[in-house]
Amino acid sequence: MGCRDVHAATVLAFLSGTAALSGLIAAALLPNWRQMRLCTFNKNEKNVTVYTGLWIKCVRFDGSKDCVIYDTEWYTAVDQLDLRILQFTLPISMLTTVLALFLCLIGMCNTAFISSVPNIKQARCLINSAGCHLVAGLFFLLACVICLGPSIWVIFHNQEMNKKYEPVFSFDISVFIAIASAGGLLFTAILLFLWYCACKTLPSPFWQPLYSHAPSVHSYASQPYSARSRHSAIEIDIPVVTHTS
Numbered sequence: 001m002g003c004r005d006v007h008a009a010t011v012l013a014f015l016s017g018t019a020a021l022s023g024l025i026a027a028a029l030l031p032n033w034r035q036m037r038l039c040t041f042n043k044n045e046k047n048v049t050v051y052t053g054l055w056i057k058c059v060r061f062d063g064s065k066d067c068v069i070y071d072t073e074w075y076t077a078v079d080q081l082d083l084r085i086l087q088f089t090l091p092i093s094m095l096t097t098v099l100a101l102f103l104c105l106i107g108m109c110n111t112a113f114i115s116s117v118p119n120i121k122q123a124r125c126l127i128n129s130a131g132c133h134l135v136a137g138l139f140f141l142l143a144c145v146i147c148l149g150p151s152i153w154v155i156f157h158n159q160e161m162n163k164k165y166e167p168v169f170s171f172d173i174s175v176f177i178a179i180a181s182a183g184g185l186l187f188t189a190i191l192l193f194l195w196y197c198a199c200k201t202l203p204s205p206f207w208q209p210l211y212s213h214a215p216s217v218h219s220y221a222s223q224p225y226s227a228r229s230r231h232s233a234i235e236i237d238i239p240v241v242t243h244t245s
Helices: 008-029 081-113 120-125 129-164 173-199 217-221
Strands: 034-038 048-052 057-061 069-071 169-171
Touching (some): 008 129, 081 173, 129 173
Antiparallel strands (some): 034 048, 034 169, 048 057
């Protein structure tokens, strides 16, 4: 694995995290978290489906793609606890993902454009690529947990609402998008962790998350013990004592 270069694993992790962020944005904006289907027995009237999102609500007749009622102020009057929680958790998850992508991008740019041997005078202020990717993986994992739990709860809360009222509620496509996005975030975090574990066998100043002390230049150029020749000559200086008469 080319750890001192921009590796395909880090690029794939960045693209996967970007796709997951796009999925979270789509899930947050679409009015398709919950459906409530209202049926009528009057042949002169049409059945109505209420599409509920986190911020807006749309009411449509069967066979129509236009919203008869488009409530843009629904977010202020949400009376369903699972959707109210998602109004807070999804933006937090998106912000965490943006921060993780920013750290991942800094790590890749640092790997691509910074010299392999850091300046000793600025060692305490240097950006470490391994540290950026490791912290980015932790943020991706945190964003996954924040998003996944409330999204799965919507499925169980629908069952509770159907038992409490009438079986007219069902979860919609935004639930699947959010869960798939959480899976993408988890995949991204695992990919960065695997990259870090595979590359941490290099000399420690390269792959420590933080510099605890200023590293010496010799530590970057030194060879591991196993790479040294075992048949090298051994020079021993033995003092010679001469007696004078």
